[in-house]
Amino acid sequence: MPRTARPGRRTALAALSSCLAVACASGDLPQGPQGQEPPRSPGATAPAGDGVVTWASSADRVGTAADGRGYRLVVHTSVGGTGLRVRLSNAFGDRPVTFGNVHAGLRRDGAALIPGSNRRLTFGGARSVTVPAGGIVYSDPLPGYVPAASALAVSLYVPRAQGTRTGHWLALQTSYTTDGDHTAEEGAAHWTRRTGSWSYLDAVTVRPRPEAGAVVALGDSITDGWHSTTGLNRRWPDYLARRLRESPTANVKGVANEGLAGNRVLADGPGQSALNRLPRDVLPLPGVRTVFLFQGVNDIKAEPGATAEALIAGYRDLIHRAHASGKCVVAATIAPFKGWREWDPTGEAVRQEVNDFIRTGGEFDAVTDFDRVLRDPLDPERILPAFDGGDHLHPNDKGMRAMAHAVDLESLDCEGG
Template sequence: MPRTARPRGRTTLAALACCLALGCASGGTPQGYEPAPPASAPTGPGHGVVTWASSADRVGAAADGRGYRLVVRTSVGGTGLRVRLSNAFGDQPVTFENVHAGLQRDGAALVPGSNRRLTFGGARSVTVPAGGIVYSDPLPGRVPAASKLVVSFYVPRAGGVLTGHWMAMQTSYTTDGDHAAEESGANWARRTGSWFYLDVVTVRPRPAAGAVAALGDSITDGWHSTTGLDRRWPDYLARRLRASPETTVEGVANEGIAGNKVLADGPGQSARNRLSRDVLSLPGLRTVLLFQGVNDIKAEPGATADELIAGYRTLAARAHAARKCVVAATIAPYKGWQEWDPAGEAVRQEVNTFIRTSGEFDAVTDFDRVLRSPDDPERIRPGFDGGDHLHPNDQGMRAMADAVDLESLDCGSR
């Protein structure tokens, strides 16, 4: 659906710091912790639209007295920034103190004047029970699109299982003790390639703006893209959406987990088991872009085409019941990967035929067509191959994003 083009332009770091530090806008309603995300996300003015997200999983053992400084990139800009902290996989309560949001200057150092305190129902600390989540109060000020946002917090008391996202493809930082309010990076010497506890950031963008969530596996998670440069295919998609006047979808949530499957738990809960928490709970969500299945096929024993198709139908039915649009992507070629065999290839072809022709989805994105080699359609194109014959490189990631019909993402608003 055509719409008026958004203003474009580059904002300086100093201007961004001014907006966050001085408060360009304010408003919103505080919200406390929730025992579990709802099946369909709230859409009131206090919740806004997701601008960044990552899928929660078990990432090791929790630790007391640890500080976290997590670097993420926003997709859509807006006011009233909120963060969601998750203890979804924890078996004990977790206490968060001194939670701040600022802008990255370099490494763990922040833009001077940008680091702002977040509260929870007006309080400076919050304890989240096992299995729970918590949204912060809205933060006055505007956060531009494509900002390198840094969320810092201190965990004085934790225990049991640590909730987070293992493969961030982004460098963040940890420390001992409480240094969350500091804008210097001097006390943040330990680097990490994971995100911890933080799983959603929202803003209130312009009216009518919505978001798309990419539900996927390691390809969506960005494996073999360049670390720290935001070159996963959902990142390239966010850049296209910012530049396009053809859609009101602006927020992009990357809900990929390396090794994830549609049908069975393994690395992360299966797509069927995490759909509500990781996708349907996202504020402002309009569209689910489903791109999974290769891990189901190449498993031992691998899923049959009928089993995988039934899984897709379940995911689509649940998303449609939540009044979300569903765009399905065909499974990309992977011949040359050690688990490839002709039987699995036959399943992939049958499933892709279903995706293209069944009419079960609101739209289809043909990643297979985009990525396959013209010389051997069972293989990824050499120029797009990240080196293991399964995961695309930066160029392949960009080609995938370029293949998405942006107007198809808006079907939920029609």
């Protein structure tokens, strides 16, 4: 794919230590002395140089908070490392929320954990923490190694919470809820209610060895994984994470999925716009080298739809802010969506003009042509039937895999600014 002349840095990766196999088999996250760190303000970052994001999701409003509720949230790590931290968010809450106990362990199956893997997390050395409305908090680092590609279960007990609950509704992963505090239990007996959303948890970080960076996929429902298979981690960022893990030369290993269904670049709608959530969902995440922008179709098919000039101006704003934060921006062309109920020739003309800017404007650090990958050669305004999830907009698992395999891995390891 064409790239601008913004050179990237390259470092060779050492082979992973053989001890990782032991850690993966045992699931052990041993206890030890905890660091001291106060709760963090909205949009705050983890301490400088402290790790790399291994999992993340975009925050939004997901319903009403409730006292005395437990959540066992299952997430999939992209890069392994020590010193696990979780980031808990009350970004959309209108009242404080108290986390009474928080544990992290490795899932065996269902809501059951691998015996011996469940460990308590602390916050400034304390077992509980109260996060104000609009705030976030990072836990202290947890000693022990968390493997890449592991099913991590973060169990939260929320004794006091009212008003709006912050989370991510389209998890495409089964998590579990309960009444009361059962966070320390590794069995599934009390975790009988299922949920397809994540609550409060919006990022997990680790310290990789050897050192590695991360990429954030900033997008809408396609990046969020809509029409990929639930529970199998077949969103295109998941496939990208697999490629990065298997690459002997890639120095970016962490992948954060900040896709949000219905999201737009310019205007708030389902969730805050990409420009408005950039300071919370993207820029503060530790270890991020590159923002991978794949967004714009919802702006085009809105009523009234955005013009090409407005959307390009939004891209330029995002590029400027990411570069000012020292991050590169890789962009993907907007995929075809003819056959979707909101498609029309006017919107198609905007898509073509925007894609021409992405391909030839020279303002992004690199470009991946998702339009070319997904379109039907016999009707380029439509998604290829073999990649169509059924609604002519969202790719299926095969389409998600094709997207990930179109990304130039070297383009993700660069220096922005």
